[in-house]
Amino acid sequence: MSETSTVPRSPDVDPRPPGRHQVWQRLRADRAALAALVAVALLVLIAAAAPLICALEGQNATTFHNSLIDSATGGVPIGPFGGASGAHWLGVEPGTGRDVLARLVTGAQVSLAVSLGATAVQITLGVVIGLAAGLGSRAVDTVLSRAMDLVIAFPSLVFAVALMAVVPGGFPRPLLLMLVIGVLGWGQTARIVRGQVFGLRGLDYVAAARLTGARRARVARREILPALAGPVITYGVLQLPANVTQEAGLSFLGVGVRPPTPSWGQMLASATDWFQADPSYVLLPATLLFVTVLAFTVLGESVRTALDPRAKSRLRAGLDRRRGKRNPEEAEA
């Protein structure tokens, strides 16, 4: 995403994002967006209702069931489909006999909470630093811009693994994951915000506010922040699936959340030893991770299009007469 792709240059286009009602209308017209929205809502519901689902099934994520696995063959669940039965709807975990459904839904809590939290940290840091760079003096801008370059160029996975390993064991792991992923991933957001601020700074209404004597902080809060909402929300929704995979990756590498707290990445990590002996154990967390990332990505893309003031022609071609003029950039938007 280039810095200025959504910043209009012609003064006759309203730079502020479309109203809430309008966004919702556009999203409703987009079938892929609706499907993704339903999937995301379902996932959040499942994660939120995890204890309820466990209670309904009558299982929990930590109880071992030694009688349901075959110890002599390394702990493969007894029975087809990973030992699925009336008591264990999606079977049991090889090696321990813990309930797979309970672990999946409890793992969803960790995976979603960590990725949402990490995104919040990234966006907050990105907006604050991007605003400071865009509105501050030239020196401040130079320093902050180099910091952004540094954070973006950093091999964040390697650094995250190192960071996760040195923090003492007592620190709550999900919170640590959020912070580490967040602190290492604000660079892109900050850069986009900075670019937007540069574009907005020169617009008439901002200039008017400044001329009337408003202080910099007030200009930032009242005039610029609202106009940033569109691109920032868009970027946040696109960043979410990346953070879901990042959490799974770190847990897969053994530095994420720790047993017995389940997470999808961790389930996938232990499943690598079992993909031949118990294929269903690999497929379940893998499918869920795939669906989550796909749903968030599709949703993010749709939100981006719906929020883009110049993308209307694609979604609602010809409906908005006021901004009918074609922008040369629009062809690529």
Place this chain on the structure above:
Amino acid sequence: MSKSRAAVAASAVALLAGLTAACGAGGSKGSSAAFDPATCQGGTLTVLNHRGQGNFDPAELYTSGGGKVPTLVFRTLTTRNHTTDGPDSAKVVPDLATDTGKPNQDATVWTYHLKPGLKFEDGTPIRSADVKYGVERSFAPELPGGPPYLRDWLIGGEAYQGPYKGGDLASIETPDDTTIVFKLRKPEGDFPFLATATQFAPVPKDKDTGTSYQKHPVSSGPYKVVSNDGGKTIVLDRNPNWSRSADDQRLACPDKVVVNSGLDQSVINQRLAAGTGDDAGAVTSDTNVNASVLARLNSDAALKSRVVTGFFGETQYLAFNPKVKPFDDVRVRQAVSYAIDRESVVNAVGGSSVAKPATTFLPDQPAFGYTPYDYFPAGQNGDPAKAKELLAQAGYPNGLTITLSHSTVTGDGSGPEVAAAVQEALGKAGITVKLDGTADDDYQTKYQKPATEPGLFLASWGADWPSGGPFLAPVFDGRQILADGGNYNSAQLDDPKVNAEIDAANRLTDSAQAAKAWGSLDAELGKQAYTVPLYHPVYKRLYGKDVKNTYVSQWNGLYDLSRISVK
């Protein structure tokens, strides 16, 4: 208490005779009837390993019984009995020496004589001074690693800095080219076992290149090193100056040996199971079969016939630090012992095929002096009721919260899976367990230092050789509490009575008597519940389709690389 010198010599001679007979019979119980030592030569043996070989320097290697790959290159004063799979394979036999060593009356002076006609790979004869130099090198701080016993046992060993800085070590004498005498500061009946270590391999002083010697160590065994890229791939070729006539322990059937290290464990199993191309002549010296192979064994008889099962003396256990509350109370330690669910622990490390539940600290093999006991019977799945009762007596009627430290290496006996199994089992007895995982290196450093040792942690102890001494002494001898780190006496136990019993057992040169003494000491220590033994590992290993003569040693639980053939 010690046996007379004559008796030891007699038994050594008898052993030697037995060996020669076994060798003539061709390794007796091989896997294939077609194996004939006379025509087994040829082909390339591939070794697929998970861990790297590390520095291939005899001073730095830490092996049991001369090692698996190292025994192909380094001959030592004594070695494990390579030629059989029975209880005799846990015994020590002469290798470079003519016997397993002649002790003086109190086992503080050990004398060895070299066999005639021994040569290095360049044809120069092996002299007793080369063996002395090899032992001395292992003291050099530049060449770390290896067992700690030499430093502890030899007179002056504590302060000796190796031949580069410290000159020679006076307590090793070489009166002539075939005689070498070791003088110890205390009686050690197990000295012949220690002499199987690669530190007792001869090193020619004029060929020693210090830290780069490991790239091309001078061979005294059937193979010489052709190339070695940092232990990742080691290629061995025949040593023309070695012959079977001067070595009754090794057959050296393959013409070439290639060791590939750093492979993923499931990759090793898949390659061995498929056995295509070079992998038909492949084996592994460090990787157990995994679940996907185990699941196929019952339906695939051909695959099943290519799996060997053996035991290496090792115990995985929960260690208590009684200096930390509440583990100072024996009733709390007993409650944990009662509550443990060994079936869950065994399943966590790969199931009953690769681990058996343990109630004793000593491994369950006669050579260690195994004496069965189970003072706190937990059955398969624990006895939470009994545990709660003991906790109530100890003043915790509503349960308590404790922290279990473990390593973060997955799939390891001290890893998070086992920790989770312990947590789950203790939870049933009202003990809430918090897990504290630490990256492996830091974990080891942490629990091996009394000042930072956690109250409850997962640990394992493996045998340096099949005897009770190296199994119990480092863990329970009060004089081996090391305040600066490297401490294995996790209970920090310093009981004069226990120390005295350890000394008495160390003086015994008769292995049967010593085994009995170690067994009764273990049974005595078990009552105090300083550890909760969890399981003894079982070695279950695959080998390629063309590999023959794969009988399993009771010393290290594996087929012998110096005896198998790929032809």
